Amino acid sequence: MNITEVARQSGLPAKTIRYYEEIGLIRPLRSSNGYRAFRDSDLHKLAFIGRARSLGFSIEDCRSLLALYEDKDRASADVKALAGRHLERIEAKLAELQAMQATLTQLVHACAGDARPDCPILTGLATGPACCA
Amino acid sequence: MNITEVARQSGLPAKTIRYYEEIGLIRPLRSSNGYRAFRDSDLHKLAFIGRARSLGFSIEDCRSLLALYEDKDRASADVKALAGRHLERIEAKLAELQAMQATLTQLVHACAGDARPDCPILTGLATGPACCA
DNA sequence: TATGGGGGTTCCAGTCACGGGAAGGTCAAG
DNA sequence: CTTGACCTTCCCGTGACTGGAACCCCCATA
Secondary structure, three states: OOHHHHHHHHOOOHHHHHHHHHOOOOOOEEOOOOOEEOOHHHHHHHHHHHHHHHOOOOHHHHHHHHHHHHOOOOOHHHHHHHHHHHHHHHHHHHHHHHHHHHHHHHHHHHOOOOOOOOOHHHHHHHHOOOOOO | OOHHHHHHHHOOOHHHHHHHHHOOOOOOEEOOOOOEEOOHHHHHHHHHHHHHHHOOOOHHHHHHHHHHHHOOOOOHHHHHHHHHHHHHHHHHHHHHHHHHHHHHHHHHHHOOOOOOOOOHHHHHHHHOOOOOO
């Protein structure tokens, strides 16, 4: 399989797939003409990585997840720990964004949004504590 | 005021303040020895930027907000529009993170987390749609 | 007067996960 | 033989900083 076909099937841009090879996440073969020759196993890995990325895992997390995936003697506890740490990061980020949303919603609500210059948003930014994040 | 004092009062790292000068967000004076000499107005701007950043506004948004803040003939509608667009971005990000959280929570919950290799997290990543984000 | 320490300065490189685009080789169809 | 779609590598840019090197400045103390 050539890269465009793999990109289509995995849903990842070709550029991204080349990048994943460059950083050693996948190691496709090469045809005699120099083109990358992807096996089904490469495609599966890419789909795996794509799903992990869509769950917000970092590239390094993906590397670890792939290694665990391929290690038949893994302990599920290791996978769970990795995913749990990631979940914590997501929840922290969620809390941060929710605080921003709360403050911003309040400010936007308080602003008349007309032609006059008076604006509680700007006043809030100029004087208030803005956000507890 | 020297940079360390401004950093202390604004809560921003000195490095960040230098960066903000470099990209033209602030223009502190210079003493004869080459040190940056911050006025109160510079400190106020930095505090303003810091609060806007803590609400998630991008640097370019901060530049616009500062311009509006200093324009006594602004229309509050312009500020509200800017903040509203930002609020939408935040809400989109929130939805994305919540979807991740939901999927991840489910997967982590389903995983025994013991010494055996069977792991629904890995199976999910290998086969499932993972996340609709 | 030397020196030591705690300011300050610039500039360069790295982060993360790619994306854009240039310059050029390869392949199948007409 | 040419066209056009593929493929390759290489390098630069993104956002918003952060770390570090190498160097200057100022004051106090021995």
